[in-house]
Amino acid sequence: MNESDVSIDIKDLTKYYKGNHIPALDHIRLQVRKGDIFGLLGPNGAGKTTMIRILCGLLSPTEGEVTIGGYSLKNEMADIRRIIGVVPQDIALYSSLTARENLSVYGGICGLKGRILKRRIDELLPIFGLDKNADRRVEHFSGGMKRRLNLIAGLLHMPRILFLDEPTVGVDVHSKNVILENLREINRSGTTMIYTSHYLEEAENLCSYITIIDEGRIITRGTLTEIMDRTGSHTSLVEVFLTLTGKTLRD
Amino acid sequence: MQAFLKLIYKDALVMVRDRGGLAMLFIMPLALVLIMTSLQDTTFRSINESGIRLLLLNNDIDSLGLSVEKEMMKSSLFRIYTDIDNKKPTEQEVKEAVAVGKFQIGVIIPSGATRHIRDKVSRNVEMALSGRQPVPERKDSVFLLVYLDPTTKTSFREILQRSIREFTSEIESRLILQEITREINEVLAVPVPDLSLVQEEAVFYREEYATLDDSGTIPNSVQHNVPAWTVFAMFFIVIPFAGAMIREREDGSLDRLLTMPASYAKILLSKILVFLVICYLQFVLILLMGIYFFPVVNLPALQTGSNLGMLSLMTLATAFAAIGYGIAVGTITRTHQQASIFASISVVILAALGGVWVPVFIMPAFLRQMSIVSPLNWALNGFYDILIRDAAFSGILPGFISLCLFSLACLALALGYKRIKRDS
Numbered sequence: 001m002n003e004s005d006v007s008i009d010i011k012d013l014t015k016y017y018k019g020n021h022i023p024a025l026d027h028i029r030l031q032v033r034k035g036d037i038f039g040l041l042g043p044n045g046a047g048k049t050t051m052i053r054i055l056c057g058l059l060s061p062t063e064g065e066v067t068i069g070g071y072s073l074k075n076e077m078a079d080i081r082r083i084i085g086v087v088p089q090d091i092a093l094y095s096s097l098t099a100r101e102n103l104s105v106y107g108g109i110c111g112l113k114g115r116i117l118k119r120r121i122d123e124l125l126p127i128f129g130l131d132k133n134a135d136r137r138v139e140h141f142s143g144g145m146k147r148r149l150n151l152i153a154g155l156l157h158m159p160r161i162l163f164l165d166e167p168t169v170g171v172d173v174h175s176k177n178v179i180l181e182n183l184r185e186i187n188r189s190g191t192t193m194i195y196t197s198h199y200l201e202e203a204e205n206l207c208s209y210i211t212i213i214d215e216g217r218i219i220t221r222g223t224l225t226e227i228m229d230r231t232g233s234h235t236s237l238v239e240v241f242l243t244l245t246g247k248t249l250r251d
Numbered sequence: 252m253q254a255f256l257k258l259i260y261k262d263a264l265v266m267v268r269d270r271g272g273l274a275m276l277f278i279m280p281l282a283l284v285l286i287m288t289s290l291q292d293t294t295f296r297s298i299n300e301s302g303i304r305l306l307l308l309n310n311d312i313d314s315l316g317l318s319v320e321k322e323m324m325k326s327s328l329f330r331i332y333t334d335i336d337n338k339k340p341t342e343q344e345v346k347e348a349v350a351v352g353k354f355q356i357g358v359i360i361p362s363g364a365t366r367h368i369r370d371k372v373s374r375n376v377e378m379a380l381s382g383r384q385p386v387p388e389r390k391d392s393v394f395l396l397v398y399l400d401p402t403t404k405t406s407f408r409e410i411l412q413r414s415i416r417e418f419t420s421e422i423e424s425r426l427i428l429q430e431i432t433r434e435i436n437e438v439l440a441v442p443v444p445d446l447s448l449v450q451e452e453a454v455f456y457r458e459e460y461a462t463l464d465d466s467g468t469i470p471n472s473v474q475h476n477v478p479a480w481t482v483f484a485m486f487f488i489v490i491p492f493a494g495a496m497i498r499e500r501e502d503g504s505l506d507r508l509l510t511m512p513a514s515y516a517k518i519l520l521s522k523i524l525v526f527l528v529i530c531y532l533q534f535v536l537i538l539l540m541g542i543y544f545f546p547v548v549n550l551p552a553l554q555t556g557s558n559l560g561m562l563s564l565m566t567l568a569t570a571f572a573a574i575g576y577g578i579a580v581g582t583i584t585r586t587h588q589q590a591s592i593f594a595s596i597s598v599v600i601l602a603a604l605g606g607v608w609v610p611v612f613i614m615p616a617f618l619r620q621m622s623i624v625s626p627l628n629w630a631l632n633g634f635y636d637i638l639i640r641d642a643a644f645s646g647i648l649p650g651f652i653s654l655c656l657f658s659l660a661c662l663a664l665a666l667g668y669k670r671i672k673r674d675s
Contacts, residue, residue, distance in 0.1 A: 018675040056510045060674045078512065086510040090503025094261065096268035108257035109511045137268075153507070163510075 007161055007192040008032035008055065013064035015050055015216075024050040026216040028064070032209075037183070037193045039207030041200065041237075043245050047216040048196045049089075052165050055194070056086050069160055082111070085159030089166040091146045092153070095139040099130055099149050102138060103156055110157035124152045127182055144175030151179055155186060162186070164195045168202060180206055204237040214245045254513045258521035265495070266525055272491060280484030280533050281540055285548075287480045292472035292550055303407055305329040306354040308345050313365030315422045319358075319395075322418045328410060329356075342396070349398040356411055357398035364395075369426055376430040395419075473551045477541045478634030479607045482627050484537075485530050485566075485573050486598045492526055492577030493590040515669055519662065523574050530570030531563075538562075558637050561644055565637060568654040569630040575658025576626070582665035601625045606632075629653045 013028040025047045032038045042048050053059040055068065057077045066073035069083045093102050103121045112120060125131040128148040138146060151167055164183070168176045183206065187193055197203050203210060204224060211221040220227055224237065231240045266273060307323060309316040323331050334340065335348060345357040395415060399408055429445060436442045499505045508518055541553025555562060577594070584590040602608065604618065605627030611619055622628045633650035636642035 056506075058506055058509055058673070081510060081512045084510065086507060088503045088507055090506075092503035092507040094265055094504060095502075096265055097261070101264060105257050105261040106507070106511070108260075109254040109508065109513050111253065111512065113253055 005033050006031050007034040007036070007069060008038075008194070009065075009067045010055075011065045013051070013054065013066060014062050015047075015054060015059070016062045023062075023216045025054075025061075028213070028216075028218060030211060030218065030221065032192060032194060034192055035187070035190055036209045037187050037195055037207045039203040039210040040194060040196045040213065041203055041210060041241065042213040046214045046245075048213065049165065050216075051213075052163055052194070052196060056084065056163055057081065083160040085110075085154040085157065085162045087151050087154035087162065087164045087167050089169060091150050093138050093146060093150060096137060098135045098137050099125065099141075100134045102149065103153060106153040107156040112157050120156050120158075124156060128152055128178060144171040147171045148175060148179060151182075155191070159191065161192045161194070164193060166197055167195070168197065168199065176202075200237045200241055210237070212241060212244055219244050254511070255517050255521060258508075258513060258518060259524055262495075262521050262525040266529070276488070276491065276529055277533060277536060280481070280487070281536060283484050284477055284480040284537050285540065285544075288473055288476040288545070288550060289548065291476050303329050303356060303411075304332065304354045305356045305358060305411075306332050306335070306340065306345055306348055308340055308342065308357070308359045309333065310362040311360045311364035312362075314426070315365040315368060315419065316360045318422050319360060319415065319418045322421075323358075323414070326414060328414070346398050349400050352400055352402070355400045355402075355407065358411075358415070359396040359398075361394065361396070365422070368423060369430075372423065372426045373430050376427060376434060380431075380434055471551045473541060473545060473553050474639050475635075477537065477553050478638055479631055481534060481537050482569060482605075482630045482634065483598070483602045483607045485533060485569055485630075486576070486601070486627060487595070488526055488530055488533075488570070488573050489577040489580055489594040489598060490591050492522070492574055493581030493584065493594055494587055495522065496578070496581030497584070497587055497590055515666065519578055519665070523571075523578075526574045526577070527567065527570050530573065531566055534566040534570075553638075555638065556641060558641070561637050561647060562634075564651060565630070565633040565647055568633070568651045569626075571658040572626045572630065572654040575661035578665045579661040582668050598627075601627045604628065605630075626654055626657045629657075 008031065010028055010030050013025050014023055015025040016023050028047075028051065040048050040051065050059065054061050055066065055073070057073070057080065061073075068080045071077075071079040071083075073080065094105070097105070100121060103124075104117060107117045107120060121134075122131075125134050128151065130145060130148060130152070133141065133145065138149065141149065147168065147170070151164075154164075155162055167183070168179050171179070180202065183193065183195075195203065195207060207224070209221070209223055210227060212219050212227075220230065220240075222230065227237075227240055231243060305323065307320060309320050320331070320333070323329050332354065335344060335353075340348065342359055345359055348354050349357040397411065397415075432443060432445050496505075499508075505518070509515065538553065538555065542555065543552075546552045580590055580594050580597075584593055602625075604622045605611075605625035606614075606622060607627060611622045611628065614622065629650040633647045633654075636646050636650070640646070
């Protein structure tokens with residue numbers, strides 16, 4: 001991959017949690033191409049969340065080098081924070097504030113102000129079907145509405161790279177459809193996305209590149225077609241996943 | 252700066268939207284200060300106004316018994332009773348009446364008490380005038396029997412002992428002078444008048460409160476209690492503050508903020524500013540209550556003197572220390588339960604050590620030494636310096652600096668702990 005096409009470059013990323021001799025991430029090497037929807041998949045405890053938390057600056061790696069958008073994770077975290085957006089698995093919203101107030105706070109912290117901030121909020125709320133509830137407190141929202149607002153809060157400031165940690169967990173079909181449709185649309189405008197999910201059909205339909213990790217190591221990577229070809233006669237990502245990670249229960 | 256202003260806006264909005272919580276933050280401290288001050292004031296007044304119920308059985312119908320009875324009757328501290336249901340009690344009845352709580356104290360002056368003293372004094376004076384040393388004989392001593400209700404405070408008992416000792420020594424000295432007069436008159440041709448009748452007090456005393464200026468502020472229950480309970484109430488901000496931090500951490504908002512251009516220090520600082528304003532408003536409300544509402548409920552009005560600037564500074568330093576403690580608790584504890592239990596109990600301990608419940612000077616030596624580590628002690632002394640002692644700014648400076656340093660130390664602890672957690 002040409003260096004100018006690389007959005008995220010990870011070299012030998014390793015993470016040991018304190019008091020644990022088994023690495024959560026074991027010398028991970030991978031590159032994310034600009035404009036990709038990069039699916040990071042794996043069973044529970046595979047190391048997905050650890051990796052996302054390291055890339056977002058919430059956790060320090062034990063070793064390895066990471067550059068995001070050309071900035072070093074070790075030395076230029078402040079620059080990285082300006083170009084990334086994060087949609088966490090938790091509904092990270094202030095429930096006593098309205099949808100508009102939440103977006104105003106998060107957008108403002110990310111550097112949007114005045115009319116630009118208002119315009120972005122007014123643009124995105126209708127896209128995600130929340131314009132009629134813009135001035136209602138989040139505590140009165142349904143799970144799907146909260147999830148959609150959670151997504152808007154992460155992409156309001158038009159980040160170059162968007163981290164999505166299970167963005168559709170626990171939502172109904174309609175909300176899920178709205179979220180996925182709009183993620184494709186946002187990706188078409190050039191935003192690179194790193195996406196984790198347990199819904200493999202979602203990943204199959206959405207991601208342009210997939211990496212499956214287990215026990216802190218990459219076990220396969222490539223486009224969906226490349227992975228299917230490599231693993232033989234499987235007809236779905238679910239079958240590939242179960243073949244590679246085994247069928248035993250994970251906690 | 253834009254990010255910081257948005258953080259302040261967010262914290263203020265979250266606070267304002269929680270109307271119930273906000274009301275508690277103002278109403279509870281006001282209620283605490285009002286109730287505790289009233290309680291202390293009325294307790295003090297009730298002792299003075301209604302007096303301690305004392306049952307006196309005077310079996311010595313002579314100088315000592317009559318004098319003790321007369322002096323006790325004059326005392327505003329005791330309400331003296333000499334009978335039960337219009338009947339003079341027996342010694343056993345006195346004991347029973349005190350035991351069942353009808354009276355707090357029972358005093359029995361034995362029969363012949365004055366005669367015993369007179370005989371002893373006469374013998375001692377005679378021996379002294381003849382050049383021999385008086386030898387105290389225990390069988391000559393007079394025992395006043397005092398029964399105490401088990402619930403009677405030690406301080407009452409001490410007051411009673413002091414009063415009785417004062418009355419009896421007065422009688423003793425009068426008898427000594429009478430005896431000396433008698434002895435002299437036996438020797439001299441021209442009789443001298445009874446010396447006990449010309450007894451005059453040689454030493455007088457004048458009582459004044461020591462202050463560093465002449466502002467004339469009179470210490471009373473309000474001047475003592477308002478600062479004490481205000482400091483105590485202000486430190487309870489630790490619980491909502493730590494709660495706000497834990498809530499933000501649990502719902503993932505903190506993590507989201509940390510992925511944005513907002514450092515942890517900025518996130519904390521915005522909260523500090525919002526809670527400082529709340530603490531300051533709490534104090535202003537308590538002050539206004541002390542000045543304007545206390546007289547309405549028959550309490551002395553709080554006197555703030557002319558040191559409002561110093562009062563504001565000490566309030567901010569106290570609030571800063573309380574919030575710093577809240578940051579440390581909110582960072583280190585994991586759940587709301589942990590935070591609220593630890594915060595409330597530790598604040599009560601720090602308050603007890605700091606002299607909020609009982610003055611530090613009457614504590615045992617080891618607790619007195621421990622009290623210097625309590626930020627509530629620094630705050631309380633600072634407020635006493637301003638409100639009671641009328642100290643200058645240099646007087647409150649050590650406490651002011653200590654409170655600020657305590658808060659900064661808590662902040663450093665929280666930031667350090669956060670860094671360790673990130674690296675672990």
